[in-house]
Amino acid sequence: MADPEKNENREKESLRTWLRLLSCESMIEQxxxxxxxxxxxVTLPQFDVLSELExxxxxxxxxxxxxxxMVSNGNITGVIDRLVTMGLVQRERPEHDRxxxxxxxxxxxxAEFRRMAELHETWVNQLFADLSQKDMQQLQALLLKAxxxxxxxxxxxxxxxxx
Amino acid sequence: MADPEKNENREKESLRTWLRLLSCESMIEQxxxxxxxxxxxVTLPQFDVLSELExxxxxxxxxxxxxxxMVSNGNITGVIDRLVTMGLVQRERPEHDRxxxxxxxxxxxxAEFRRMAELHETWVNQLFADLSQKDMQQLQALLLKAxxxxxxxxxxxxxxxxx
DNA sequence: CGAATTTATTTTATACACAAAATATCCTCA
DNA sequence: TGAGGATATTTTGTGTATAAAATAAATTCG
Numbered sequence: 001m002a003d004p005e006k007n008e009n010r011e012k013e014s015l016r017t018w019l020r021l022l023s024c025e026s027m028i029e030q031x032x033x034x035x036x037x038x039x040x041x042v043t044l045p046q047f048d049v050l051s052e053l054e055x056x057x058x059x060x061x062x063x064x065x066x067x068x069x070m071v072s073n074g075n076i077t078g079v080i081d082r083l084v085t086m087g088l089v090q091r092e093r094p095e096h097d098r099x100x101x102x103x104x105x106x107x108x109x110x111a112e113f114r115r116m117a118e119l120h121e122t123w124v125n126q127l128f129a130d131l132s133q134k135d136m137q138q139l140q141a142l143l144l145k146a147x148x149x150x151x152x153x154x155x156x157x158x159x160x161x162x163x
Numbered sequence: 164m165a166d167p168e169k170n171e172n173r174e175k176e177s178l179r180t181w182l183r184l185l186s187c188e189s190m191i192e193q194x195x196x197x198x199x200x201x202x203x204x205v206t207l208p209q210f211d212v213l214s215e216l217e218x219x220x221x222x223x224x225x226x227x228x229x230x231x232x233m234v235s236n237g238n239i240t241g242v243i244d245r246l247v248t249m250g251l252v253q254r255e256r257p258e259h260d261r262x263x264x265x266x267x268x269x270x271x272x273x274a275e276f277r278r279m280a281e282l283h284e285t286w287v288n289q290l291f292a293d294l295s296q297k298d299m300q301q302l303q304a305l306l307l308k309a310x311x312x313x314x315x316x317x318x319x320x321x322x323x324x325x326x
Numbered sequence: 327c328g329a330a331t332t333t334a335t336t337t338t339a340t341a342c343a344c345a346a347a348a349t350a351t352c353c354t355c356a
Numbered sequence: 357t358g359a360g361g362a363t364a365t366t367t368t369g370t371g372t373a374t375a376a377a378a379t380a381a382a383t384t385c386g
Binding site: 028 | 173174179187188189190191194283288289292293294298301302303306307308309310311312314316317
């Protein structure tokens with residue numbers, strides 16, 4: 001590397017960026033989790049599952065859910081168990097392939113989700129009240145770029161530590 | 164509200180922004196967790212505690228740690244327990260106030276942390292490789308603005324749902 | 327002084343999270 | 357057809373996370 005000082009600088013800038021991203025996300029997530037608990041009887045992960053099912057407007061398998069939500073396969077099992085107990089989703093075992101199962105919103109689940117989603121949107125909007133729409137668009141663009149960068153450069157992590 | 168359509172629009176934009184923030188953070192965190200597991204015997208929360216102690220260049224109480232790391236009070240107990248078992252940190256009971264305890268890096272903990280921190284910085288930088296320094300500065304500024312907005316407007320969440 | 331309050335930490339119970347192993351079913355191809 | 361491999365899900369074990377209750381020590385104030 002031609003200019004080690006500049007490189008050093010860039011590393012620090014990357015780290016600062018990551019730490020700020022982390023603290024911003026965690027700050028907002030905590031507030032949402034807290035207000036969710038106060039108003040509804042579902043957790044954020046449970047809400048995320050309901051959201052995915054509503055968005056898919058139909059049924060999803062366990063694997064599809066765990067992929068969409070970027071969580072481990074085994075994790076979904078427990079979350080679905082609780083949602084079934086609460087009567088918000090139901091399992092369906094198709095004839096043609098007994099390995100898989102379709103998870104579907106119940107009528108109750110669908111109704112509850114719509115109620116929650118509306119308030120969720122309101123809350124997020126309130127938390128972002130001091131950002132202009134232009135701010136948000138810029139932020140989205142940069143976050144997308146960061147996400148793509150991380151996906152693109154993931155392979156480098158396990159190779160040689162320098163260069 | 165004078166223009167309900169515009170408001171509706173803004174809500175959607177806020178939600179999109181939040182979802183992208185969430186997925187970006189989670190994407191990067193997963194990759195870091197994974198590479199951390201492969202190279203070291205500490206988890207990300209444990210690393211965060213070590214980092215906070217190193218940064219404080221001295222001792223911190225349990226409450227200070229849980230406040231700095233924005234996690235619950237009871238949570239820190241278990242993390243510290245494991246770090247003590249691993250010999251990376253130590254507990255100190257001062258004479259003057261037996262309610263509190265100081266958590267301090269051991270020599271081993273300090274050495275291991277520096278080793279990990281160096282690679283951590285490298286990895287983050289690699290993940291952000293496609294972002295220019297200007298991108299990162301803009302991103303930091305917007306994230307700070309978002310964070311401050313969330314802190315500032317937190318109170319609104321529990322009040323009336325409209326306006 | 328001593329009872330109320332505050333502060334610091336741990337404990338408890340519940341719910342995610344992961345990785346890895348186990349199980350069950352399907353598919354393929356000789 | 358039936359053995360080997362692939363896929364879908366659950367189970368297991370460990371480590372965060374939370375909120376709320378319990379414990380313990382310090383502080384305050386009548």
